[in-house]
Amino acid sequence: MKKLFAEFFGTYWLVFGGCGSALFAAGFPELGIGFAGVALAFGLTVVAMAYAVGHISGGHFNPAVSFGLWAGGKFPIKDLIPYIIAQCIGAIAAAGTLYTIASGKAGFAIDNTKAGAFASNGFGAFSPDGYSLQACFIAEFVLTLFFILIILGSTDKFANSNFCGIAIGLTLTVIHLVSIPITNTSVNPARSLSQAVFTGGEPLSQVWLFWAAPILGAIAAGFIYKNLLQKEGEPEKIVL
Numbered sequence: 001m002k003k004l005f006a007e008f009f010g011t012y013w014l015v016f017g018g019c020g021s022a023l024f025a026a027g028f029p030e031l032g033i034g035f036a037g038v039a040l041a042f043g044l045t046v047v048a049m050a051y052a053v054g055h056i057s058g059g060h061f062n063p064a065v066s067f068g069l070w071a072g073g074k075f076p077i078k079d080l081i082p083y084i085i086a087q088c089i090g091a092i093a094a095a096g097t098l099y100t101i102a103s104g105k106a107g108f109a110i111d112n113t114k115a116g117a118f119a120s121n122g123f124g125a126f127s128p129d130g131y132s133l134q135a136c137f138i139a140e141f142v143l144t145l146f147f148i149l150i151i152l153g154s155t156d157k158f159a160n161s162n163f164c165g166i167a168i169g170l171t172l173t174v175i176h177l178v179s180i181p182i183t184n185t186s187v188n189p190a191r192s193l194s195q196a197v198f199t200g201g202e203p204l205s206q207v208w209l210f211w212a213a214p215i216l217g218a219i220a221a222g223f224i225y226k227n228l229l230q231k232e233g234e235p236e237k238i239v240l
Contacts, residue, residue, distance in 0.1 A: 003079075004086040006057035010049040011090035014061050015191050018042035019119040020098050022184075024221040035180050042185075043173030050165035059165075064214035068148035071222025072230075074155075084190070091194035099198050104175040112201030120195040120203035121186045129181040136183045137213045143175045144187045144217035145224075186210040187217075188197055214225045 021041035025033045033041075048136035050059040059073070063084040069075035098116070102108050103160045109116045115126045123136035131139070150171045172187075179185045186192040192210035196203045 001229040003057040005189045008090035010061040010092040011087040011103045013049050014045045015091045015094035017045035022119040023108035031075040039173045039176030042176050043169040044170050046146050047165050047169030064218040066142050067215050068218030068222045071219040072226045075187050087190040095194035116184045118199045121184045121192045122206050130183045139179050140213035141217040144214040145221040147217045148221035187214050191225035
């Protein structure tokens with residue numbers, strides 16, 4: 001249960017911090033943080049929670065990460081569904097908190113006919129810059145694939161894992177810098193589901209892509225790392 005609580009709180013903070021920055025601060029008049037600020041917010045939430053609770057649960061905070069670690073032989077399949085449930089509950093709880101805060105401003109309403117409504121993801125007319133379903137699928141697949149490769153590599157027993165949280169957080173920042181205009185950036189099915197639940201309409205009907213593409217990309221990354229990149233044996237001991 002401690003592992004599941006860690007995944008709940010980690011995913012909650014990722015969605016609250018990342019999507020919250022997009023909702024409240026990205027377009028704030030004159031002092032808005034813009035795309036770069038939102039990208040950094042997502043990266044920093046992962047860094048913070050990786051060091052805060054990563055030692056408890058492994059710090060997945062993302063169903064795609066759980067699938068990728070399973071495919072890479074780093075995570076038992078028996079824990080896959082419980083982790084995903086905890087992540088989704090945490091994400092939806094965070095989205096609910098964001099909705100409650102946003103509702104405290106007069107005139108607040110979610111226009112689910114517009115791209116990016118309530119920080120939702122989308123393709124076609126619901127892509128921030130009008131990218132097609134195919135383009136959005138490829139972007140989410142490739143970006144998640146490299147995200148998982150970097151997670152597996154930076155946490156490998158041969159790597160200097162003391163800095164893995166920073167590497168993973170910076171990677172998520174770069175991912176957002178690339179793909180906010182394409183899909184509003186998912187690479188995380190729980191994050192996509194949570195915002196779509198409150199947005200409804202077409203963004204909710206499109207959420208399948210933001211489960212399929214990240215999970216397939218993650219599984220591909222797990223198999224690639226396990227079979228093509230992972231070193232065998234034990235790390236060499238450094239004698240000082």
